Amino acid sequence: MNLVMKWQTDDAGRRAFLADHPDSILVSPDLPLRANLSVLDNIALIPQYQANLDYDAAADRAWSLLQRVGQSGAAFKRDPDLSHEERFVAKLLRAAIGRPPVILVDRPGMLLPDLHYPPYLEALLGSLADTLNDCWILDYTWNAPLYPNR
Amino acid sequence: MALLAPFLIRRGAALLATWRIWRDTLRFAGRATVTAATPSAYNSATRTVVMKQIYFTAWQILPGFTLFAALLSFVLIQIVVTTAAKFGLSDYALEVSMRLLVLELLPLITALFVALRSGSAINTEVALMKIQGEIEALEDAGVDTLRLELMPRVIGGMISVLALTALTSVLALVLAYLAVYGLQWWSFPDFTRVMGKVFDTPVLAGILLKSLAFGLAVTVIPVAEGMATPRKLFMAPISVLRGMVRLFFALMLIEVASLAFKYI
Numbered sequence: 001m002n003l004v005m006k007w008q009t010d011d012a013g014r015r016a017f018l019a020d021h022p023d024s025i026l027v028s029p030d031l032p033l034r035a036n037l038s039v040l041d042n043i044a045l046i047p048q049y050q051a052n053l054d055y056d057a058a059a060d061r062a063w064s065l066l067q068r069v070g071q072s073g074a075a076f077k078r079d080p081d082l083s084h085e086e087r088f089v090a091k092l093l094r095a096a097i098g099r100p101p102v103i104l105v106d107r108p109g110m111l112l113p114d115l116h117y118p119p120y121l122e123a124l125l126g127s128l129a130d131t132l133n134d135c136w137i138l139d140y141t142w143n144a145p146l147y148p149n150r
Numbered sequence: 151m152a153l154l155a156p157f158l159i160r161r162g163a164a165l166l167a168t169w170r171i172w173r174d175t176l177r178f179a180g181r182a183t184v185t186a187a188t189p190s191a192y193n194s195a196t197r198t199v200v201m202k203q204i205y206f207t208a209w210q211i212l213p214g215f216t217l218f219a220a221l222l223s224f225v226l227i228q229i230v231v232t233t234a235a236k237f238g239l240s241d242y243a244l245e246v247s248m249r250l251l252v253l254e255l256l257p258l259i260t261a262l263f264v265a266l267r268s269g270s271a272i273n274t275e276v277a278l279m280k281i282q283g284e285i286e287a288l289e290d291a292g293v294d295t296l297r298l299e300l301m302p303r304v305i306g307g308m309i310s311v312l313a314l315t316a317l318t319s320v321l322a323l324v325l326a327y328l329a330v331y332g333l334q335w336w337s338f339p340d341f342t343r344v345m346g347k348v349f350d351t352p353v354l355a356g357i358l359l360k361s362l363a364f365g366l367a368v369t370v371i372p373v374a375e376g377m378a379t380p381r382k383l384f385m386a387p388i389s390v391l392r393g394m395v396r397l398f399f400a401l402m403l404i405e406v407a408s409l410a411f412k413y414i
Contacts, residue, residue, distance in 0.1 A: 025292070032283055035282065046291055048195040049195035049293050050292060055194060058194070094291060
């Protein structure tokens, strides 16, 4: 996995960046989970749809990813019952399970408001390193001091 | 003139808005039909949504709706049989009750019931998906929402309307036999002769077409209305209200067109 920071100075710049990269799969506060599906089904839906896997095989893949990041307890919860952390993990795994070339995490501070998110993100993405290709983090320059290693 | 101009502009804008939503509905109906007729559009995920739709639309309501349809059919058959006997027209009682129930009332009542129960739910769900950005999120994740979320609802709804209409019609046939001939089997040839006269090939094709049109309307109109909802939460109830009113008029229009085609 190749983790890259994409710093933006304002919202207009962020929007322009997103418009310039329409092929990246977004993990964003603006793109919610399907509210009437569990976390497991939200993640399993992608291989079920894209690779025509039957539900059990797709759910097994989703379950193994959830176990790997230590969030199997959230598997059967739906969006309104999730903590910020669980919701973020669900969105990230929904993006990751299809192994897209680029995953773009948009404004992680909005997705994880209750966490010191830079080290959390690094640890989480590190645990998924072999299932991810490029992962770009889109954050504002004023949050740069929060990322001591970047 | 100063008063007339703003009035005409307002009416014109309202007319254009109505025209646009009907145009979008027809466009969506066309796209959903083409997608549904494409074998490659079906995969494990779409089949799951179709099955869920059939479960929620037809299977869950089966006992209650069947009981209601049986009760209604029994009462109407009894009214027709008693009235026909009073006027010395008992020979026509079976034919009249079948024309009334199977050709006209049961398909319409089934469509109205499915519209109230599932059409409103589909309209609300799609409107909320649109408002909250769930459609956009799925598209971003590489999922074609027409294939995964919308077309399977149309297919599931159509299958449900057809299945419920067929089931309640068969039930009405059984009840009509019992009401006219009683609990015995030797009048079965007479019964089948009358049924053969009522349900000839053009009539059967007509019922099938009408039920298909009902099934298409009860799913396509709520989905199209939901997709046309602006991304504002307060618009959700307005979307459902509009969708249900348009659906009611569409169902009535199909029924009137079918009656006019048959009897005028």
